[in-house]
Amino acid sequence: MASVRIRCLNPLRELQARGYPVERFDPRRRDRYAAVIFSKRYDDVAYAEARRLRARGAHVVLDLCDNHFHNPDNLAVLRAAAAQLRRMADEADVLVASTEAMADALRAEVGPGRQVTVIGDAVETTVEGVSGPPWSRWWARRRLRDLVSRLEWDAARTPLVWFGSHGGPSGDHGMGDLESVRPVIESLGGEHPVSLTVISNSAEKYDRLIRPWSVPTHYLQWNADTFLAALRLHRIAVLPIRESPFTRCKTNNRLVTALAAGVAVVATGIPSYRPFADCCALDDWLGGLRRYILDAEKRRRDVTAGQRLVERDWVVPVIADQWQRLFDGLRQTA
Secondary structure, eight states: OHHHIIIIIHHHHHHHHTTOSOOSOOGGGGGGOSEEEEESOOSHHHHHHHHHHHHTTOEEEEEEOSOTTOOTTOOHHHHHHHHHHHHHHHHOSEEEESSHHHHHHHHHHHOTTSOEEEOOOOOOSSOOSOOOOHHHHHHHHHHHHHHHHHHHHTTTSEEEEEESOOOOTTOSSSGGGGGGGHHHHHHHHHHSOEEEEEEESOHHHHHHHTTTSSSOEEEEEOOTTTHHHHHTTOSEEEEOOOOOTTGGGOOSHHHHHHHHTTOEEEEOOOGGGGGGGGGSEESOHHHHHHHHHHOHHHHHHHHHHHHHHHHHHSSHHHHHHHHHHHHHHHHHHO
């Protein structure tokens, strides 16, 4: 899962490289810990462990990067998860959220008096911490070569790309978001030749939702070895988002990933995307796509400006600094 790499493994590696005393949780060493972070872990096992740690004098930190309180269809499994999450939040000494919107949602559920620290996602310029069998890596590289061939064969078309998880239990986010901009992209395809690549984790959903479009489309299964190389083959990332209490809390991860890879962005302006309004097109689908297709220099300037923002605020060392400041305070009071 992206959140495991981005919010756990990548900052962990950076802090360990600095010599900071942090590691993946080992229950055999629980008596040595000043603090333990539970990142999106709040089930019965995690809750029991949190209570043991607090009884030994360690701080418990709950880190949340998705609004797991959101349950528009009133699903029993999500009601149970939300109850467990509130219980875990009550047990935690410190609450961490990935965005200001996520912090607001957390306070609304656990009480406005609780302090919530906001620590964002660091951009991935390499995908580490993911391994698969040799045959899967070979197959992924072969599929990437196929995509390269298709895009080169149709080089007159401007290659657009969408990437992300196909969706989740709430059903109001994921690949289905592309349906909201289908009329724009298909209409634009009548003016300027375009194609759309989907990089995701459900070929079945792509076949059902995207393949019938009137513009040429391609599908690539997400793979750690090929994702960033595939992303860089494209000129414009389209990131439509149906706004809901869940999606409003999302981080800027996909936007900064595209910019860091040299790909311009046209997107829905959720709160975490707003700081990039001057270097991408937000909530301007037809105009934004037209400008980036017709004006390569505008596209290049915006990507360069976006990359400067990413380098200043959203790289792993900067985000690791924020975690280290939090940890320093916890170590002093454990």
